[in-house]
Amino acid sequence: MHFSKTYAQLLEGLPPELSNNAIEYRQLKKLINQVVTELLALGLGPAVLHDLLQSGTDPKGKRREATPTRVFYEFNSDSGHIEPRLRLWVDPPVPPSPPSRSRVEEVDSEKRDSRSDDAEHVPQVALLWALQRRAETPEQPVDIADKVELVIPLASDSAFFRLLSTTLQALSDNLLAIHAQFVATLADLTKVVSDTARPVSSTSIGFKAHSPFNSDAGVVRVDASSRKSDLYSWREIFQLYVEAEIFESVSERNRGARTIEESETRLKQFAERVTTRGLGDGRKLKLPQSRQALESFLALNVFILNVKKFELANAEATRKILKKHAKRTALPVTDASNTAPLALLPASNTSLPRILVQELGTTLLPIIPSLDDYACLICTSIAFKPIRLSCGHLFCVRCLVKMQKRGQDDCPMCRAPCVLLADRSNVDWAMLNFMRDWFPEESSVKLRQNEQEAAQEQLVEMGIDPDQKCIVM
Amino acid sequence: MSLPKASLQRPRIIKETERLVADPAPGITAAPHDDNLRYFDVTIQGPDGSPFQQGIFKLELFLPEEYPMAPPKVRFLTKIYHPNIDKLGRICLDILKDKWSPALQIRTVLLSVQALLSAPNPDDPLAPDVARHYKENEKDAQRVSREWTQQYAS
Numbered sequence: 001m002h003f004s005k006t007y008a009q010l011l012e013g014l015p016p017e018l019s020n021n022a023i024e025y026r027q028l029k030k031l032i033n034q035v036v037t038e039l040l041a042l043g044l045g046p047a048v049l050h051d052l053l054q055s056g057t058d059p060k061g062k063r064r065e066a067t068p069t070r071v072f073y074e075f076n077s078d079s080g081h082i083e084p085r086l087r088l089w090v091d092p093p094v095p096p097s098p099p100s101r102s103r104v105e106e107v108d109s110e111k112r113d114s115r116s117d118d119a120e121h122v123p124q125v126a127l128l129w130a131l132q133r134r135a136e137t138p139e140q141p142v143d144i145a146d147k148v149e150l151v152i153p154l155a156s157d158s159a160f161f162r163l164l165s166t167t168l169q170a171l172s173d174n175l176l177a178i179h180a181q182f183v184a185t186l187a188d189l190t191k192v193v194s195d196t197a198r199p200v201s202s203t204s205i206g207f208k209a210h211s212p213f214n215s216d217a218g219v220v221r222v223d224a225s226s227r228k229s230d231l232y233s234w235r236e237i238f239q240l241y242v243e244a245e246i247f248e249s250v251s252e253r254n255r256g257a258r259t260i261e262e263s264e265t266r267l268k269q270f271a272e273r274v275t276t277r278g279l280g281d282g283r284k285l286k287l288p289q290s291r292q293a294l295e296s297f298l299a300l301n302v303f304i305l306n307v308k309k310f311e312l313a314n315a316e317a318t319r320k321i322l323k324k325h326a327k328r329t330a331l332p333v334t335d336a337s338n339t340a341p342l343a344l345l346p347a348s349n350t351s352l353p354r355i356l357v358q359e360l361g362t363t364l365l366p367i368i369p370s371l372d373d374y375a376c377l378i379c380t381s382i383a384f385k386p387i388r389l390s391c392g393h394l395f396c397v398r399c400l401v402k403m404q405k406r407g408q409d410d411c412p413m414c415r416a417p418c419v420l421l422a423d424r425s426n427v428d429w430a431m432l433n434f435m436r437d438w439f440p441e442e443s444s445v446k447l448r449q450n451e452q453e454a455a456q457e458q459l460v461e462m463g464i465d466p467d468q469k470c471i472v473m
Numbered sequence: 474m475s476l477p478k479a480s481l482q483r484p485r486i487i488k489e490t491e492r493l494v495a496d497p498a499p500g501i502t503a504a505p506h507d508d509n510l511r512y513f514d515v516t517i518q519g520p521d522g523s524p525f526q527q528g529i530f531k532l533e534l535f536l537p538e539e540y541p542m543a544p545p546k547v548r549f550l551t552k553i554y555h556p557n558i559d560k561l562g563r564i565c566l567d568i569l570k571d572k573w574s575p576a577l578q579i580r581t582v583l584l585s586v587q588a589l590l591s592a593p594n595p596d597d598p599l600a601p602d603v604a605r606h607y608k609e610n611e612k613d614a615q616r617v618s619r620e621w622t623q624q625y626a627s
Contacts, residue, residue, distance in 0.1 A: 251496045378541055378575040380485040399575065402542055412576035 003320050004029065010313050015303075018310045021174040023167050023317045031163060032321075034156035035329050042152065044086070046330040052088075053332060073331045076153075082161040084331070086152040160325065164318070171314060175352050178307065182300070182356055186363050189296050194367045196290040197234040199437040209433050212425075232441070233284040235368050237274060237294065242365070244270040246301065247308075247357045257354065260309055267301055300360065308353040369438045374431075378412060384435050384443040385450075388428040391416035397427075398450045486510065486536060489579050501583050503534065511536040515547075515583060519626065520591040524618035525553070528626030532562075532586070534579065544573035545582055554614075554621040556595040556604035564589070565599035 004025045011019040039049065052071040072087040201207035246266040248257055258266070274294070278284050285291045326332060376383035376396035383396040393413040400422055409417045435443045459465075490510065493503045500518035505511075515532040519525030531550040537543050547569060549562030557565040568577060568585055598604030606614040 252498055253496070378485075380488055403575070406539075406542055408542070408575075410574065412574040415574070 003317070007313055007317055010309065014306050014310055017174075017178065018306060021167075021171050022310075023171070023314055023321070024163065025317050025321060028160060028164060028321045029324065031156060031160040032325050032328050035154065035160055035325070035331075038154060038156045039329060039331075046328065049330040053330065081158070082165055084154050084157040084161060086150075086154065088150050088152070090148055090150060157329075157331070164321065168318070175307075175311075179352060179355065182303070183359060183363075185296070185300065186359060189293055189300070190364045190367055192289055192293040192296075193234060193364065196229070196287045196293065197231040197368050198229045199231060200229075200440050201437045202229075207437060210436070211429055212427065228286045230285050230287055230290040231368065231438070233279055233286075233290070235370070236277065236284075237279050237297075238365050238368055239370070240273050240277070240279075241270060242370075244273070246270060247304065247353065260305070260312065263305055263308065267305060271298060297364075304353050304356045304360075307356065311352060369434075371439065371442060374435060374439065381449075382435060382439055382442045382446050384432070384439075384446040386428045386431040386435065387422055387426045388431070389416070389422055389426065390418045394428060394431065396446070396450075398453060401454075485541060493579060498580055498584055500587060501580075503579060503583065511540075513579070517583065517587050517590070519622060520587060523591045524615040525555075525590045525622050525626070528553075528622035530590075530626050532583075534583075536579075541575040541577075544569050544577075545579060547582060547586060552621060552625040554603055554618040555590065556593050556598045556600055556607045557589060559599045563599060565597060 007022075007025055011022050036046070039045065044052075049071075053073065074085060074087055076083040076085060199207075244266050245251075246258070247263050249255055274280050280294065281291070285294060371382060374382055376394075376399055378395055378399035381396075383394055385397045386394050387397050387400050388394050389400075389411050391411045391414050393411050395412070400419060403412075403419050404422070407420070409420045411418055487510075490505050497503070500520070501516070503513045503515045505513050513534040513536075515534050517530045517532060519528035519530065528551075530553060533548050533550055535546045537546065547564055549558055549564065551562075553562075559565075564586060566585060566589055568574070568582065593607060595604040595607040603614070606617070
C-alpha cells in the first residue's frame, strides 16, 4: 500500500485536533513532480543531475580531493525561508556566446532576487552543452578559477520546502497547544481524584491524632455525615496503572519507551484488570465523581497513545517525502554529507508523549500516597509505628527492637551508630498520624502483627514454645 | 475488599523472590527451591573485561531464619581461581559478614559478588596461595583464572 494511503487511514482514526494539523503529504508529492519538471526544463533530469553530483563525490560519499565538485545543491536561508539552489562551475561559453543569461546569474553580481525572471527566456543550450562536456571528462583536473560560477535558484523546490516547513511549524505549534490543554485537563482530574480519595481525617468516621503525651491529642471531625472516600480504590487503580508500565518499561533488562502496539496492549490489559477487580463500577468506586474521573483518566491515556501514533506517523511522513524528493529529483536532500535542509526545518517535538506521561506521573499519581514510599526497608511492610533514628532514617519499631536485641547499632542505611540509642522519644508522631490517616488498614494490620510477634518472642524468651497449644504450669 | 491489601502485606522474602524472578539483574539468575523457599540456585556471569568473562558460575544462597537481621549464606559451587574465594567456594566479602545491613537484599548481595569478580582483592585473601600468585605475577594469575573459567565454568 502507498504510504500516502496508510497515512490518510491513520489520520482518520485520530481526533480532529490532531489530524487537522497533519503533514500535507499528497500536496508535497505534487510539488516534487513540479520540481522534476522544472529541473527537466533546465536540462537537469535526474540522470544528468545524478552523474554531475556523483562526479564530485566518490561512491562512498566522501569528497574526492583531486576533482573539485562542479555542482553543489545548497540552501540559502538568509531570508528566513529555505531557498534551495544549484551552484555550478562551467567553462566560459564558447563564442558565439548566448545573448543573455536571465535565469542563470553570476554569483558575484549578487542579483539573486531576480530569480523570478521568466523561465521561457532561459538559454539553456550552452549551459547544457557545457555541463555535459564536463561530465564526459571527469578525470581532468578542474581549476575553479577558470570557470564561470553559476547559481540557479529552484522555484518549485522552494515551494516544496516552504510548504513542508510551514506544516512542520504549525504542527509543532499545535502540539504546544495540545500540551497546554492536557495540563489543564489533568489539573481538573487531579482535583476530582483528591476530592474523592480523602483520608480518614476528612471523612465522617473522624480521626484521632496521637501525640507523645496523649493518645488522643485532638479529634478531627467533618460535619457532613455522608462523606465517603474512594481512597483505597484509587490507590489500587494507581497501583495497577504503575504496574502496567504502559508507556515505559522500568525493568532492568529492557528499560525505556515501549512501542505503540505494546502500549496499546498494555493499556487494554490495564482496563481489563480494573474491570475484573470491580474497580470500574459502583461496587468499589462509591462516588459517581470517581467513576467519571476514572473515565477521564483512561481518556487521557488513550489521548497520549494517539499523540504517540500521530508523532510517529508524522516523522515517517517527513522522512518518506524527503526520500521521495531525493529519489525523484536526484537532489541530495537526505544525503549524509548534506544535512543542511534538515537542520533548517522546524524541529518536531518527538518527546511530547513522554512529557505527557511524566506529567501524569508527577501531577496525578502522587495525590495518593503510595505504600512503597512509607515502607520499612527492613521488613518491607508499612513502617508502623515509625521510629526516626538520630541519623534521620526511618524504620518500623519492630525491626529496630529486633536489631537492639541483637546488639546491632549501625543504621541499616548509613551505618551511623544510633540504633541502640533509639527510645520512645524517637517515635515520629507526625508520620504516625499521617500513616493512620492515609493507610488506616495497613497500619492497624501491622500493629496487630507487631503485637503478636512481640508476644511470641516473649514466650520464647521465657522458654515456652508458642506453637504448643496447651501449657500446664 | 481485602484482596489487594493481602498482596501489599506479603513478607519480605516472597517480595524479593518475585522480583528476582520477574526482573532479574543483568548477568544474574536466582531461583528458589520448590521445597525450601529459603534456598536459592544462583548463576552469575563472569563480568566482561575480567578473567572470568564468559564463564557461568553456579552458586547456592541460603537465607537463615534471622534474615534479614543476619546476612544470607552464599557459596560458589563452580570451581574458581580467585584470591577471595577458597576451595570450598566460601567468599570473603565484608557485607556477608560484619558489614551486613538489614537494608541489603539478595539482589544487592549477588551484585556485590559479581563485582568482586571484576575487582579481586589479594590484600584480604581467603585463598592465600591464589592471593600470593595474584600479588607476585598478576598476569600469570589471570591466565590461570581464565583457564579455570574455560575448564569449569563454561
